[in-house]
Amino acid sequence: MVKRITELYQHLFILMLLWISVLSEETEEFCSVSASNEGGSCGEESKPAILPPRFIFYDVNPPEGFNLRRDVYMRMAVLARKLKKLGDWYLVLPPWGRIYHWQSADVGKQHQLPWSLFFDVPSLRKFAPVMDMNEYLSEHKSTEIDEVYVLQHYKDDWESGKWEEKYGIEPCNEKLPYSATPDGSYTGRFWGYNNFTAKQVRCLSFHGHVSQLKGLLKKTKARLVMVDHAEVALHDSFGDKLYWKARRSMRFAKHLVEVATDFRRNRLNSSDEADGVVRPTDWTKEKPRSGTLGGPYMCVHLRRKDFLWGRSKEVPSLESAAEQLRDMLLELYLDTLFVATDAPVEEFIQLQLLLSEFTVVRYEPSQEVRLDYKDGGLAIIEQIICSHSRHFVGTHESTFSFRIQEEREIMGFSPESTFNRLCGTAVKCEPPSKWRIVF
Ligand code: GFB
Numbered sequence: 492m493v494k495r496i497t498e499l500y501q502h503l504f505i506l507m508l509l510w511i512s513v514l515s516e517e518t519e520e521f522c523s524v525s526a527s528n529e530g531g532s533c534g535e536e537s538k539p540a541i542l543p544p545r546f547i548f549y550d551v552n553p554p555e556g557f558n559l560r561r562d563v564y565m566r567m568a569v570l571a572r573k574l575k576k577l578g579d580w581y582l583v584l585p586p587w588g589r590i591y592h593w594q595s596a597d598v599g600k601q602h603q604l605p606w607s608l609f610f611d612v613p614s615l616r617k618f619a620p621v622m623d624m625n626e627y628l629s630e631h632k633s634t635e636i637d638e639v640y641v642l643q644h645y646k647d648d649w650e651s652g653k654w655e656e657k658y659g660i661e662p663c664n665e666k667l668p669y670s671a672t673p674d675g676s677y678t679g680r681f682w683g684y685n686n687f688t689a690k691q692v693r694c695l696s697f698h699g700h701v702s703q704l705k706g707l708l709k710k711t712k713a714r715l716v717m718v719d720h721a722e723v724a725l726h727d728s729f730g731d732k733l734y735w736k737a738r739r740s741m742r743f744a745k746h747l748v749e750v751a752t753d754f755r756r757n758r759l760n761s762s763d764e765a766d767g768v769v770r771p772t773d774w775t776k777e778k779p780r781s782g783t784l785g786g787p788y789m790c791v792h793l794r795r796k797d798f799l800w801g802r803s804k805e806v807p808s809l810e811s812a813a814e815q816l817r818d819m820l821l822e823l824y825l826d827t828l829f830v831a832t833d834a835p836v837e838e839f840i841q842l843q844l845l846l847s848e849f850t851v852v853r854y855e856p857s858q859e860v861r862l863d864y865k866d867g868g869l870a871i872i873e874q875i876i877c878s879h880s881r882h883f884v885g886t887h888e889s890t891f892s893f894r895i896q897e898e899r900e901i902m903g904f905s906p907e908s909t910f911n912r913l914c915g916t917a918v919k920c921e922p923p924s925k926w927r928i929v930f
Pocket of ligand 1: 554555556557558559592593792793794797801831832833866867869870871873888889890891892
């Protein structure tokens with residue numbers, strides 16, 4: 492009898508271990524410090540003792556737009572994932588705000604917005620240990636950053652003509668947005684929070700991949716470290732498996748997907764089932780795919796505003812854009828065009844008139860949606876609608892268009908239906924580079 496009970500306990504124990512290992516695979520895709528302490532497969536790095544959590548904050552060059560910032564996030568998320576092997580590091584997501592392109596004055600506050608307004612944060616967390624600033628502040632409180640490193644390019648970056656990974660503390664190339672106070676601490680931009688200070692601010696000349704920062708973080712005992720101008724650090728590897736994992740984890744917030752789904756159903760006769768784009772709710776279960784059909788409409792991302800003067804040769808006049816779009820619609824036997832654009836309404840109406848033989852639609856949000864999701868959320872809704880279209884045409888060198896192309900690549904659209912661009916007025920142009928998933 493005693494033997495049977497012992498056997499039963501042994502079985503229960505084994506079942507419990509199996510269950511824990513299944514759970515940890517489901518909830519934590521990256522390698523955690525606890526896993527490494529337990530002898531888990533965290534690679535060759537030395538196994539640290541359990542220490543209090545440490546945090547990396549970061550910020551990006553203020554003029555950069557939303558979609559370049561998304562790219563910088565991926566670099567930092569890859570770093571955070573790799574840092575988990577060295578200690579209990581967390582990446583604190585910089586609140587969104589004061590972005591030049593967000594100009595609507597009637598949608599309430601457009602700064603210090605959490606990532607959860609735009610992205611599915613639990614989904615991000617399946618790739619790397621990240622948290623929104625408001626989560627950090629409610630759980631950890633401290634607003635005194637130990638060390639701020641302002642990344643800058645080396646003055647002689649390419650003088651030697653050879654690629655060299657390097658970094659080092661150097662005099663600052665430019666005046667910093669941080670100033671020393673009489674008590675020796677620093678105040679500064681800090682995402683618009685006036686209660687943040689830093690004990691130390693230094694300039695770090697930097698050339699190369701983001702993971703070089705591991706060297707720096709290994710040496711310091713600081714618990715709160717900030718990397719400013721994080722865009723200076725490059726992707727560890729552009730387009731490899733880890734890159735696409737990070738990209739897949741950037742699922743949009745469910746409330747934005749719902750709005751886009753309703754619009755597709757009601758205005759574009761499009762649904763995931765009919766369009767062949769049903770995806771697993773968990774990105775870690777998503778497999779590479781191909782042959783996706785998409786909804787019965789074409790989408791153009793028609794970037795205007797600052798591109799009209801900044802890239803005037805590459806951006807067509809409305810007449811030229813209409814001509815190019817007409818040819819494509821006829822060739823594809825499609826009669827509906829969805830237009831994602833930052834153009835003022837008069838320009839959209841002009842395009843509608845120029846293409847009056849087609850149904851030309853744009854997303855027009857209710858005031859409630861505008862207030863809830865702001866300029867950033869509305870742009871994402873348009874990106875989601877474009878990424879589900881049968882055929883996509885973007886704007887040359889717009890990161891807004893690039894992110895749509897990546898989304899379509901993940902969803903398995905053909906490269907011919909994804910990597911297209913409008914040419915400048917009266918010029919022929921090459922299609923954009925095809926950044927494919929190739930493993
Ligand atoms: O995202 P983003 O960096 O793309 O900046 P680019 C463009 C911003 O303009 C978006 C708005 O984040 C949106 O807020 N926007 C652009 C749009 N296109 C659309 C659209 O189709 N629909 C909606 N709703 N909003 C970069 C700029 O722009 O280009 C840099 O970020 C610089 O500041 C550079 O100007 C040249 O890569 O297109």
